[in-house]
Amino acid sequence: MRYLSKLVGLGFLFLFSNSLVADQIPNKIKIGILSKYSPDTVHIIAKNSRIQYSGKNSLEKDKTILVRAEEDQIRIIYGAKNSRSEHILFSGGEYELEVPKDQTPKKYSGDLEIISSKGKLKLILTVPLEEYVQIGMTSEFGDLFYPKNEKDLNPNWKQEYLIVASAMIRSYALANLGRHSKEGHDLCDLTHCLQFSGKLKKENIQFSPSKKILLQDKSGKVLETFFHSTCGGNLSSPSVLWKNFKNPQYYRSGPDTKGGEIQCRNSPYFSWETFISKEEMETALQAKQLTELEPKYSESRVTSLDYKDYSGKKNIQASEFLSKIGKLLGWNKTKSNDFKIEISTRGFYLKGKGFGHGIGLCQYGAREMAFRDAKSEEILHFYFPGAELRPIQ
Numbered sequence: 001m002r003y004l005s006k007l008v009g010l011g012f013l014f015l016f017s018n019s020l021v022a023d024q025i026p027n028k029i030k031i032g033i034l035s036k037y038s039p040d041t042v043h044i045i046a047k048n049s050r051i052q053y054s055g056k057n058s059l060e061k062d063k064t065i066l067v068r069a070e071e072d073q074i075r076i077i078y079g080a081k082n083s084r085s086e087h088i089l090f091s092g093g094e095y096e097l098e099v100p101k102d103q104t105p106k107k108y109s110g111d112l113e114i115i116s117s118k119g120k121l122k123l124i125l126t127v128p129l130e131e132y133v134q135i136g137m138t139s140e141f142g143d144l145f146y147p148k149n150e151k152d153l154n155p156n157w158k159q160e161y162l163i164v165a166s167a168m169i170r171s172y173a174l175a176n177l178g179r180h181s182k183e184g185h186d187l188c189d190l191t192h193c194l195q196f197s198g199k200l201k202k203e204n205i206q207f208s209p210s211k212k213i214l215l216q217d218k219s220g221k222v223l224e225t226f227f228h229s230t231c232g233g234n235l236s237s238p239s240v241l242w243k244n245f246k247n248p249q250y251y252r253s254g255p256d257t258k259g260g261e262i263q264c265r266n267s268p269y270f271s272w273e274t275f276i277s278k279e280e281m282e283t284a285l286q287a288k289q290l291t292e293l294e295p296k297y298s299e300s301r302v303t304s305l306d307y308k309d310y311s312g313k314k315n316i317q318a319s320e321f322l323s324k325i326g327k328l329l330g331w332n333k334t335k336s337n338d339f340k341i342e343i344s345t346r347g348f349y350l351k352g353k354g355f356g357h358g359i360g361l362c363q364y365g366a367r368e369m370a371f372r373d374a375k376s377e378e379i380l381h382f383y384f385p386g387a388e389l390r391p392i393q
């Protein structure tokens with residue numbers, strides 16, 4: 001699900017580009033959290049945290065506070081007391097946050113600042129970079145660390161794969177640092193940037209890479225390390241999605257094979273098939289009497305589709321097409337932009353490969369390499385040919 005929404009998001013966005021060179025690695029990173037709710041109220045249980053607002057400053061062991069947006073200020077309520085302030089800052093503690101739309105508590109640690117903008121709360125969490133990398137890695141790679149069958153695998157595969165996965169999150173985050181600078185933070189917590197689920201769970205604390213690597217280009221600029229679940233055997237150049245993409249040479253395109261075998265062939269998402277009825281397709285495309293639907297390809301990825309209805313011939317970009325289908329029929333309906341269409345009288349059979357955009361590192365393919373004794377460096381060089389791997393402290 002997250003891979004397709006990422007694909008759609010990528011298709012619509014113009015590329016953010018910053019020129020962070022690897023020498024300027026920050027210790028901390030600012031994340032806009034609870035982005036998908038844009039709440040006007042948040043209920044906070046703060047533990048062992050210093051709390052500052054309106055000239056007040058106190059260290060609190062356990063405090064429950066309600067914060068509500070009021071235009072460009074916030075109202076801070078606890079017990080029978082309440083006051084207005086520009087912002088509130090919690091430092092160094094642990095927090096459980098609840099919003100009206102979703103009352104399951106969400107756990108975070110770090111420094112948390114809350115301000116209000118136009119009646120909505122903005123919650124900005126500052127965390128150490130490596131903690132962000134570890135949390136981001138479990139959010140984005142999670143299940144891949146738990147293969148169904150670990151028998152006969154290279155015993156070091158997990159450590160090598162951890163180095164690879166953490167290098168993906170670290171490099172991608174640093175290449176996109178400041179993407180949300182207008183909103184006062186670096187990255188959001190959604191697939192638009194990278195998924196960030198909050199606090200590291202106990203069982204994931206063991207997931208610490210023994211080597212920290214940053215990928216950079218020849219000029220020393222951090223490489224934007226795109227990744228996806230499963231390429232379906234067909235890695236795609238970034239220039240398939242973005243015509244004017246600079247430096248596509250750092251991303252492998254073409255077959256994801258080693259020794260003649262497709263590396264992600266054991267992925268549960270390797271191939272997929274789905275049926276969309278004529279009525280559903282007409283609703284999604286807002287078309288009437290749809291008679292033709294023909295994908296246009298670049299490197300076997302669909303870039304746009306031609307269709308014909310009662311009012312004549314039309315064309316739709318693939319990202320917009322996938323977004324319309326996703327919104328109407330669910331984000332799992334079409335899993336990638338690598339598919340063919342067969343038309344029947346009842347509707348459309350989509351037969352596809354892989355999960356996601358196919359750019360950069362294939363998560364299942366890279367894991368297969370690790371299963372088969374490849375070192376992290378070999379895996380990174382395979383998916384990002386020509387990139388420099390810079391060890392960091």
Ligand SMILES: [Zn+2]
Pocket residue numbers: 179180187188189190192193194
């Ligand atoms: Zn974002």
Ligand SMILES: [Zn+2]
Pocket residue numbers: 230231232233234256263264362364365
């Ligand atoms: Zn693959």
